[in-house]
Amino acid sequence: MKGYSTFSLIRNALSGHRFWKPVWRTPDLKKSYDVVIIGAGGHGLATAYYLARKHSLRNIAVLDKGDIGGGNTGRNTQITRSNYYWPQSAAFFDHSLQLYEHLSQELNFNVMLSQRGILNLAHSLHELEGIRRWANAIRINDIDAEFLTPGEVKKLVPLINLDCRFPVRGGFIQRRGGISRHDAVAWGYARAASACGVDIIQQCEVTGINIQSGRVTGVNTTRGTIGADRISIAVAGHTSHLAKMAGFRVPVTSMQLQAMVSEPIKPCLNTVVTSSVIHMYVSQSDRGELVFGGGADVYNSYAQRGGIPLLQENVAALVELLPAFSRLRVMRQWAGIVDITPDTTPIMGQTPVQNLYISGGWGTGGYKAIPAGGDTMAYTIANDQPHPLIEDFGLERFVTGALVDEGAASGVAH
Ligand SMILES: Cc1cc2nc3c(=O)[nH]c(=O)nc-3n(C[C@H](O)[C@H](O)[C@H](O)COP(=O)(O)OP(=O)(O)OC[C@H]3O[C@@H](n4cnc5c(N)ncnc54)[C@H](O)[C@@H]3O)c2cc1C
Numbered sequence: 015m016k017g018y019s020t021f022s023l024i025r026n027a028l029s030g031h032r033f034w035k036p037v038w039r040t041p042d043l044k045k046s047y048d049v050v051i052i053g054a055g056g057h058g059l060a061t062a063y064y065l066a067r068k069h070s071l072r073n074i075a076v077l078d079k080g081d082i083g084g085g086n087t088g089r090n091t092q093i094t095r096s097n098y099y100w101p102q103s104a105a106f107f108d109h110s111l112q113l114y115e116h117l118s119q120e121l122n123f124n125v126m127l128s129q130r131g132i133l134n135l136a137h138s139l140h141e142l143e144g145i146r147r148w149a150n151a152i153r154i155n156d157i158d159a160e161f162l163t164p165g166e167v168k169k170l171v172p173l174i175n176l177d178c179r180f181p182v183r184g185g186f187i188q189r190r191g192g193i194s195r196h197d198a199v200a201w202g203y204a205r206a207a208s209a210c211g212v213d214i215i216q217q218c219e220v221t222g223i224n225i226q227s228g229r230v231t232g233v234n235t236t237r238g239t240i241g242a243d244r245i246s247i248a249v250a251g252h253t254s255h256l257a258k259m260a261g262f263r264v265p266v267t268s269m270q271l272q273a274m275v276s277e278p279i280k281p282c283l284n285t286v287v288t289s290s291v292i293h294m295y296v297s298q299s300d301r302g303e304l305v306f307g308g309g310a311d312v313y314n315s316y317a318q319r320g321g322i323p324l325l326q327e328n329v330a331a332l333v334e335l336l337p338a339f340s341r342l343r344v345m346r347q348w349a350g351i352v353d354i355t356p357d358t359t360p361i362m363g364q365t366p367v368q369n370l371y372i373s374g375g376w377g378t379g380g381y382k383a384i385p386a387g388g389d390t391m392a393y394t395i396a397n398d399q400p401h402p403l404i405e406d407f408g409l410e411r412f413v414t415g416a417l418v419d420e421g422a423a424s425g426v427a428h
Contacts, residue, residue, distance in 0.1 A: 015209030038208035046241030054078035060388020066210035079219035083200025095191030104155035113385030123202030132191030251351025253374030278302030320347030
């Protein structure tokens with residue numbers, strides 16, 4: 015892989031940027047692969063990259079019905095954190111955050127990680143108690159969490175209205191949390207995977223999964239049938255469709271999650287602010303736009319577009335907490351389809367079909383999990399057994415009842 019460096023930037027600048035090589039290859043589709051990954055979002059691409067780099071598998075294809083990162087990976091609000099409640103989630107998501115901390119160097123691609131902290135607010139004494147319990151659990155899991163008084167919240171976010179309709183009683187912050195650039199994460203993994211020999215095939219929809227004697231043999235696609243020894247599904251809001259093609263069901267609800275950005279303004283918000291009661295979260299991007307959103311839509315949909323009622327709700331919540339933003343204009347609004355599991359923990363690992371693997375049910379929080387999701391799924395596919403970090407995230411938990419209930423640790427309710 016050609017490395018990016020100051021020298022290459024200067025050289026290409028001096029030659030009018032005419033000689034940059036394409037960031038990833040556009041390969042011809044082969045008849046069969048050792049591993050086919052369905053979905054070129056962050057999870058599919060990261061899985062392919064770690065399979066090639068750590069497990070020496072090279073004959074891999076990532077198929078996408080659209081473009082690289084055009085699903086939820088390119089639609090999310092970029093929040094990266096590991097402030098989860100249960101030890102298994104905390105270990106998994108902190109592994110992800112640690113991988114994020116070195117990802118720009120690992121991929122030689124700037125993912126623009128900004129560890130500006132993520133602040134969770136409490137608006138009543140009861141919520142303060144709940145937040146203390148949550149933050150204590152995080153600290154017991156060896157992850158940073160710090161309580162803040164209302165005065166400390168104000169110091170951190172000078173524009174906040176502490177005396178809003180639901181007055182701010184305090185909060186806690188994970189200082190290692192923050193944001194990174196979602197497109198860069200997809201493109202960085204795509205570039206690194208492609209350089210390892212992975213074939214990324216765009217505009218290639220999987221329409222069927224072929225199974226013989228309980229084991230996968232390949233996929234039917236809009237570009238013909240492709241043989242595969244192992245297949246992994248990483249399609250975010252379409253997990254139930256792909257599972258149906260393989261003859262089993264997954265307990266997910268598919269809903270829209272919307273987000274929006276304001277016009278750009280000068281830097282004025284240097285942390286991510288989250289409130290479950292006021293029901294919004296907001297950060298300021300490096301371009302100066304306020305990126306904000308709330309909970310998922312309350313009905314099932316595959317529409318992938320924003321709607322006025324949620325826009326109104328999110329804007330009302332934003333200006334309640336940060337009234338100075340009332341004079342800004344909203345520039346864009348969009349949605350992605352999220353698959354939400356009953357315990358809001360992802361579904362990762364093996365499936366009832368031999369050599370078919372799944373990484374789904376990411377709900378509203380799978381962006382932060384991309385590095386760890388890729389790393390652990392690559393291990394799972396290479397060894398045909400779950401990586402120790404995801405042993406509790408398998409489909410079988412819905413049979414045994416051993417759920418990992420992370421509902422309370424979701425950024426906002428859904
Ligand atoms: C508005 C919004 C805000 C969010 N904010 C955050 C956040 O701040 N932090 C966070 O951690 N998470 C957030 N998320 C969730 C996060 O974006 C997702 O969990 C994550 O991106 C999932 O990645 P993925 O690779 O599994 O899926 P995707 O990026 O959606 O990729 C799946 C790919 O599969 C492809 N595909 C689907 N069906 C087929 C088929 N039949 N054949 C071939 N290809 C197919 C799609 O085209 C798509 O490119 C947010 C999501 C949304 C919608």
